[in-house]
Amino acid sequence: MAIYHLSAKPPIRRADGRCATAAAAYRAGCAIVDERTGTRHDYRRRHGVVCARLHLPGGAELTDRAAFWNALEHHHRRKDAVLAREVVIGLPAELAEVDRARVANTFAMAISARYGVAVDCAIHLPSGRGDDRNHHAHLLISACHVDGTGALGSKALLLDPIHCRKARVGDSVSWLRPAWERAVNDALAEVGSRARIDHRSHAVRGIHRRPTIHNGIGPGAPQRRYRNEMNRQRNIECEQIDQSIRRLRTLKNKLLQRQAEIDARCARLGGKRLAASGSPSRAMKPSSRSASKAGKVRP
Structure with missing residues (x-):
């Protein structure tokens, strides 16, 4: 690469x-x-x-x-x-x-x-x-x-x-x-x-990963070995943080998907109830009591 x-x-x-x-x-x-x-x-x-x-x-x-x-x-x-x-x-x-x-x-x-x-x-x-x-x-x-x-x-x-x-x-x-x-x-x-x-940087490219530090290989001087070890530890921490972020992002997507399914189900149930309560046979047919009241005229 x-x-x-x-x-x-x-x-x-x-x-x-x-x-x-x-x-x-x-x-x-x-x-x-x-x-x-x-x-x-x-x-x-x-x-x-x-x-x-x-x-x-x-x-x-x-x-x-x-x-x-x-x-x-x-x-x-x-x-x-x-x-x-x-x-x-x-x-x-x-x-x-x-x-x-x-x-x-x-x-x-x-x-x-x-x-x-x-x-x-x-x-x-x-x-x-x-x-x-x-x-x-x-x-x-x-x-x-x-x-x-x-x-x-x-x-x-x-x-x-x-x-x-x-x-x-x-x-x-x-x-x-x-x-x-x-x-x-x-x-x-x-x-x-x-x-x-x-x-370009990871942020500009839309890559959600923490940048790591270049770590040389080979024996090198003692100062280089110490610096490499410090960089290696930091890179490990970056990778652990990235893994945690990926897990949280996956969990968030699952929760959003589940919420969407629940909303869709509630919408279907609400539509059925509305259709049942708003049927023409029950909504348009007046009751006998209301009809008799409608025929009376107050003096």
């Missing part, structure tokens, strides 16, 4: 001690030397990176990843600058590897064209200790505008949720979520799969 997943991660912010060069090197599985700090970020031994492509507006691609992200680091001079933003998308296991790469890169190009930014799309295989269906892609998005040649420009305001809230316009996630749904469903339809995904 195809599962919808699109999550906007915390931005790559210099004030948090992060840098765009390290983020790009880790996600693409390559080595980048940060020219601003002199730090070498080498992740060439990282396994599971299927492919990584750096998209620009207009459909162009950059092959020199290190040069671009170093230029972006120099472009942002503030010590609290937001350098890049990240979106993680889940790729359906129903698609073949070539189809997953195509839909992910097409979506990255759509983001680049809509917001005028660079998008570094890195497709990863599932973790060896996790769910073997967890194909996903990391989209590292520049926080500033980029033209078709890779030249950097002003801040991409529509990617900033604070600006969108102040300007009272929809933020990027409100466009990304339904756009990713359409992209995946179109790809599934092209390969003949009947699976579909939906970005």
Whole structure:
């Protein structure tokens, strides 16, 4: 079953001690030397990176990843600058590897064209200790505008949720979520799969079920095991509540059906009594006493 997943991660912010060069090197599985700090970020031994492509507006691609992200680091001079933003998308296991790469890169190009930014799309295989269906892609998005040649420009305001809230316009996630749904469903339809995904919540879709929390599998760190256990307990409670609600809803429907049967029976009995009391032979024929009274005239 195809599962919808699109999550906007915390931005790559210099004030948090992060840098765009390290983020790009880790996600693409390559080595980048940060020219601003002199730090070498080498992740060439990282396994599971299927492919990584750096998209620009207009459909162009950059092959020199290190040069671009170093230029972006120099472009942002503030010590609290937001350098890049990240979106993680889940790729359906129903698609073949070539189809997953195509839909992910097409979506990255759509983001680049809509917001005028660079998008570094890195497709990863599932973790060896996790769910073997967890194909996903990391989209590292520049926080500033980029033209078709890779030249950097002003801040991409529509990617900033604070600006969108102040300007009272929809933020990027409100466009990304339904756009990713359409992209995946179109790809599934092209390969003949009947699976579909939906970005809407249970409440909007009319599903009367409490949402659960995604629970990872595999050993993981102690903190992850504790979090997974807490999530597992919450999911069990949600399922118990849903079962109770389903039982109460079934009982309510039975009671309503029984009430309808009783009302219908009462209506039939009332009709019979009315017909019996309102028959012409008894209602129209006057009694002898009433006739004699009618013939007397008071002086």
